[in-house]
Amino acid sequence: MARRQEADAAIRCSDLSIARATRGGPAQRVIDGVSFVLPHAGTLAVMGPTGSGKSSLAAVLAGADEMGLAVVGGDALVEGVRVRHPGRDHRYLTYVTGHLTQSAGARLPARFTVAELIGQPITSRDRRVNARALAVRVATLLDELMLPLGAAAKYPYELSAGMRQRVAFAQALVLQPRVFIADEPFANMDLEVRKAAREAIVRRRSGYGMSTLVVTNDAEVVRELDADILLLRGGFTIAYGHGTSDLLWTPSGDPDTRLISS
Numbered sequence: 001m002a003r004r005q006e007a008d009a010a011i012r013c014s015d016l017s018i019a020r021a022t023r024g025g026p027a028q029r030v031i032d033g034v035s036f037v038l039p040h041a042g043t044l045a046v047m048g049p050t051g052s053g054k055s056s057l058a059a060v061l062a063g064a065d066e067m068g069l070a071v072v073g074g075d076a077l078v079e080g081v082r083v084r085h086p087g088r089d090h091r092y093l094t095y096v097t098g099h100l101t102q103s104a105g106a107r108l109p110a111r112f113t114v115a116e117l118i119g120q121p122i123t124s125r126d127r128r129v130n131a132r133a134l135a136v137r138v139a140t141l142l143d144e145l146m147l148p149l150g151a152a153a154k155y156p157y158e159l160s161a162g163m164r165q166r167v168a169f170a171q172a173l174v175l176q177p178r179v180f181i182a183d184e185p186f187a188n189m190d191l192e193v194r195k196a197a198r199e200a201i202v203r204r205r206s207g208y209g210m211s212t213l214v215v216t217n218d219a220e221v222v223r224e225l226d227a228d229i230l231l232l233r234g235g236f237t238i239a240y241g242h243g244t245s246d247l248l249w250t251p252s253g254d255p256d257t258r259l260i261s262s
Ligand SMILES: Nc1ncnc2c1ncn2[C@@H]1O[C@H](COP(=O)(O)OP(=O)(O)OP(=O)(O)O)[C@@H](O)[C@H]1O
Pocket: 020, 030, 048, 049, 050, 051, 052, 053, 054, 055, 056, 057, 102
């Protein structure tokens, strides 16, 4: 797909507010006035307690068609595409962002093989894809994420939870995204595998400038990826900056280092 005019940042989020429709009741605001900039080749960790809106923010930025989520204020530019009304650019948005949703491994559809699942972002866009080239790309990703080549022909139920998570991880990277939006990507991974998955991110960051927004509450992940931090509570930003000692706390957010040192 042709590159659009070069955006000046991977994500430029300006006073973004997101609401989630609730059954019967009024829409619930899950993100309220959030602003940040993720530069090209940058890494941002979105942290905060459960229900603070991390996954909702990630889904909207990735252009996920999640029922009931809507931008109700401000906007965000992801590789130059407005998430509020992307229109025909929605397809481009989902092409340049690799979205690894929360518990993606556990939610892989059961009727496809691993090779089909990893290749799906490509085959769903181009049915005449070169099968041999696709097989090579799938094999490379399996190897990179320490999955045996034999896994390609298996179905999700034949794999462990950790292996399924790596299949979902590979699927989110198969299009070599410009922005990787990953919701708790290292769930169910042991130390060795987690290192391989982290290196897959770092390799793309230094190789072609992939930017990463990672939802995590693991301070180790923040350190390992040398990430900036956006700390949310109840949909609001309570701190933003780099490193635990360099965070700017908003007036409404009492400094609470427990949130980032757990
Ligand atoms: N599928 C859903 N249906 C209804 N409400 C939801 C749904 N998913 C999230 N919510 C609500 O939206 C708000 C924000 O949730 P969100 O999942 O974005 O937060 P989070 O910080 O990612 O939480 P967690 O760490 O538990 O995943 C919460 O109040 C949550 O209860």
